[in-house]
Amino acid sequence: MAREAVAVQPHWKAxxxxxxxxxxxxxxxxxxxxxxxxxxxxxxxxxNDVAKxxxxxxxxxxxxxxxxxxxxxxCYRWGTGLIEESLTTIAGHCGTGLEKVEAFIYAYANVxxxxxxxxxxxxxxxxxxxxxxxxxxxxxxxxxxxxxxFIQEGIEDGSITPxxxxxxxxxxxxxxxxxxxxxxxxxxRTAEEIASQFAQTLTQGLARRxxxxxxxxxxxKVSNRES
Amino acid sequence: MAREAVAVQPHWKAxxxxxxxxxxxxxxxxxxxxxxxxxxxxxxxxxNDVAKxxxxxxxxxxxxxxxxxxxxxxCYRWGTGLIEESLTTIAGHCGTGLEKVEAFIYAYANVxxxxxxxxxxxxxxxxxxxxxxxxxxxxxxxxxxxxxxFIQEGIEDGSITPxxxxxxxxxxxxxxxxxxxxxxxxxxRTAEEIASQFAQTLTQGLARRxxxxxxxxxxxKVSNRES
DNA sequence: TTGATATCTTACCCGTGGGTAAGATAAAAA
DNA sequence: TTTTTATCTTACCCACGGGTAAGATATCAA
Numbered sequence: 339m340a341r342e343a344v345a346v347q348p349h350w351k352a353x354x355x356x357x358x359x360x361x362x363x364x365x366x367x368x369x370x371x372x373x374x375x376x377x378x379x380x381x382x383x384x385x386n387d388v389a390k391x392x393x394x395x396x397x398x399x400x401x402x403x404x405x406x407x408x409x410x411x412x413c414y415r416w417g418t419g420l421i422e423e424s425l426t427t428i429a430g431h432c433g434t435g436l437e438k439v440e441a442f443i444y445a446y447a448n449v450x451x452x453x454x455x456x457x458x459x460x461x462x463x464x465x466x467x468x469x470x471x472x473x474x475x476x477x478x479x480x481x482x483x484x485x486x487x488f489i490q491e492g493i494e495d496g497s498i499t500p501x502x503x504x505x506x507x508x509x510x511x512x513x514x515x516x517x518x519x520x521x522x523x524x525x526x527r528t529a530e531e532i533a534s535q536f537a538q539t540l541t542q543g544l545a546r547r548x549x550x551x552x553x554x555x556x557x558x559k560v561s562n563r564e565s
Numbered sequence: 566m567a568r569e570a571v572a573v574q575p576h577w578k579a580x581x582x583x584x585x586x587x588x589x590x591x592x593x594x595x596x597x598x599x600x601x602x603x604x605x606x607x608x609x610x611x612x613n614d615v616a617k618x619x620x621x622x623x624x625x626x627x628x629x630x631x632x633x634x635x636x637x638x639x640c641y642r643w644g645t646g647l648i649e650e651s652l653t654t655i656a657g658h659c660g661t662g663l664e665k666v667e668a669f670i671y672a673y674a675n676v677x678x679x680x681x682x683x684x685x686x687x688x689x690x691x692x693x694x695x696x697x698x699x700x701x702x703x704x705x706x707x708x709x710x711x712x713x714x715f716i717q718e719g720i721e722d723g724s725i726t727p728x729x730x731x732x733x734x735x736x737x738x739x740x741x742x743x744x745x746x747x748x749x750x751x752x753x754r755t756a757e758e759i760a761s762q763f764a765q766t767l768t769q770g771l772a773r774r775x776x777x778x779x780x781x782x783x784x785x786k787v788s789n790r791e792s
Numbered sequence: 793t794t795g796a797t798a799t800c801t802t803a804c805c806c807g808t809g810g811g812t813a814a815g816a817t818a819a820a821a822a
Numbered sequence: 823t824t825t826t827t828a829t830c831t832t833a834c835c836c837a838c839g840g841g842t843a844a845g846a847t848a849t850c851a852a
Contacts (some may be wrong), residue, residue, distance in 0.1 A: 356818055356829060380693050383606040384809060397812080398830050407808065459576045462689075464606050499769070510734070512743025513736040535732045542726075543770015583799060583848050590799095611839060624842080625800050633840065 350392045360498040364402045366392060372413045374451045379409055382463045387557040410461070411470045412505060417458035420449050425484055436545055442485055447514050451529035456518035475484020491546065499546040510540055531537070577619045591618060591629045599680045605635055607692045636699045637688070645686035645704040647676050652711055657677035662719020666737070666743055671714055671764035674741050683745035712738060719771065726773045737767055789792045 352366035353357070365376050385406055389396045402411050424445035431441055449455035458478075463471055474564040486507040492498030514536060521532065570684040579586075579593035597618050601610040612633055616623045630636050651672035658668055676682035685705075690698055719725030741763060748759065 353830095358819065358828060360828095368675075379689050381606070382691060385811090386809075395831055397809085397832090400811075401829065444689070462606050464609060501766060501769075502762065505759075505766055508743075508747070509629075509740040509763060509766055512741070512746075513739040515736075515746075516739025519742075532732075535729065536736060538737055539728060539732055542728075543767070559631055580800095585798065585849065587798090609819055613839075614843090623840085624802090627841075628799065 343367060346442055353392050353394050353398075360402065367399060367402055368409065368412055369453065371409045372457050374414075375410070375413065376453060376456055378564055382398070383439070407467060407470070410465060411473075413457040413461070414466070414470070414474050417449070417452075417454040418474065419455070419484060420478070421446065421458065421481060422453050424449060425481065434495050434497035435488050435490070435496035436541060438488040439485070439492060439498070439544065440537045440541040442488055442542055443510060443514060444533045446481075447517055447536045448452060448529055448531035449519040450514060450522050451523070451532065459515045460518045482511060482522055485525065489544070498544045501544070508545065513540060566659070580619050580621050580625075580751060585651055587629065594626060595639055595643065596680065597644075598636045599684050602637070602640065602688055603680060603683055616777060617716050634692070634697070638700075640681055640684040640688070641693070641697070641701050644676070644681035644683070645701065647679060647682050648673065648685065648708060649704070649712055652708065661716070661722050661724035662715050663768060665715040666712070666719060666725070666771060667764045669715055670737060670741060670767055671760045673708075674744055674760035674763045675756055677741060677744040677758065681752065683748070686736060686742045687745045709734060709738060714721035716771070724773060725771045728771070729790075733771065742756060761773040 349366035355370050367388065371383070371388050374387055376556065377383075378387070383401055385396045388409075389399055399409075403412070403533060425442070426446060428441045431438070433441075437523050444561045449457065458474075459546040463474065466474060484513065486503045489501075493500055493503070514559060517536070523531075576593040576596045579590050594615065598610070598615050601614055603620065604610075605614070611624055612623045615636075616626055626636075632644070638746040652669070655665060655668045655672060658665065660668075677686065685701075690701065693701060713730045714727075716725060716733050720727055720730070744759065744763070746757075
């Protein structure tokens with residue numbers, strides 16, 4: 339897939355030289371924009387803000403993006419890409435439905451602590467054009483359906499106590515999605531701590547009574563790109 | 566307390582007559598604004614939009630509010646008022662920690678389906694002045710602490726299985742808060758359905774194994790004002 | 793009925809921010 | 823070195839929306 343993290347240095351360094359390297363610069367803009375969108379919201383973030391943080395001027399941005407909205411959409415695309423990546427990884431990990439749900443929560447929670455991932459759930463969909471919105475909604479729907487099917491599977495194989503999969507999925511997804519509202523990279527807990535604790539706490543709630551939880555101290559690793 | 570819902574008819578009817586009734590008109594503006602803020606976000610909602618929906622013109626709004634931000638802040642105040650109201654009601658309902666948590670979730674979920682309640686968690690805090698933000702944050706902190714203390718209480722009295730109260734509170738609050746992101750008044754499920762199902766599902770996860778859940782089909786009623 | 797006051801409208805100001813035009817400069821190609 | 827081309831800057835346009843000034847009109851009290 340695409341989505342390889344290139345820049346490791348602070349993003350403004352991508353523009354110190356005028357060397358022709360569009361890919362790196364494009365990503366630098368995206369990373370900076372994503373961070374500002376999370377700090378100030380999309381609406382309050384000016385293209386001047388983005389440019390200033392990169393030590394360039396606003397019109398320079400238009401060499402890499404056609405509009406402000408295109409920058410936003412690319413953030414969404416990058417973020418949903420990360421999520422989908424995790425999901426396909428989990429699909430391989432065969433196991434009980436409960437195990438899949440746990441792996442899902444862990445992976446998903448991790449993505450919610452990465453800038454692009456946070457953008458997907460934190461930013462206001464109303465800033466997208468109807469076409470872009472449809473695209474993003476498709477991704478989100480896919481995620482929800484995947485989780486719901488894991489829960490259904492768990493009920494059928496007996497690892498999850500019977501419940502309404504739709505409500506359970508809403509509850510789990512809500513708990514995890516909300517992470518992107520309070521998580522701060524400089525905070526007390528690391529992303530992995532949060533992810534594993536959420537996976538543990540939430541699956542514990544689903545687990546069928548009488549059976550032990552499959553991963554008592556479960557910390558499963560997921561691909562962790564981006565700085 | 567204050568916060569009595571006055572208007573039951575569509576809010577624009579408050580302005581058909583020029584009769585002097587500031588309280589009703591103020592609330593009509595607030596209700597309309599809250600609804601628009603939820604539909605379009607605060608940033609994209611114009612004061613002209615608000616005025617148009619009330620069949621008046623923009624400057625008329627300035628007879629009732631000093632600025633756009635004051636309207637926003639009043640929405641927050643109304644919403645946090647509703648939440649606090651529910652909370653004090655619950656504090657009276659003595660019982661196990663688990664029962665209190667269940668009552669909390671039920672009441673809180675209900676508030677999250679009411680426009681003013683949704684505003685509190687859905688709207689962007691960045692649109693508030695630092696002074697107003699501090700006020701709102703104080704309310705939110707209080708809510709979080711209350712929930713955490715209920716969980717702690719439950720662990721101590723044995724009704725809740727031992728866990729990290731902070732993480733558990735984050736998970737529960739997240740699940741319930743997220744309701745305001747997908748709930749639609751015209752949707753398939755009623756507010757009460759959602760609230761009772763969430764209360765049931767989430768407490769079931771906390772309940773200490775071996776003991777039956779205190780309210781298997783529990784639907785507890787909470788004061789339900791506003792249309 | 794009449795004056796006083798609250799209510800609401802028309803017309804306007806102006807800061808802000810997305811986006812563009814046109815030209816300067818540096819990097820790569822020749 | 824010279825030419826070409828991508829890169830970036832300065833200066834600008836203009837639509838939009840929060841907020842205001844000043845005046846018209848309905849309501850209420852006397």
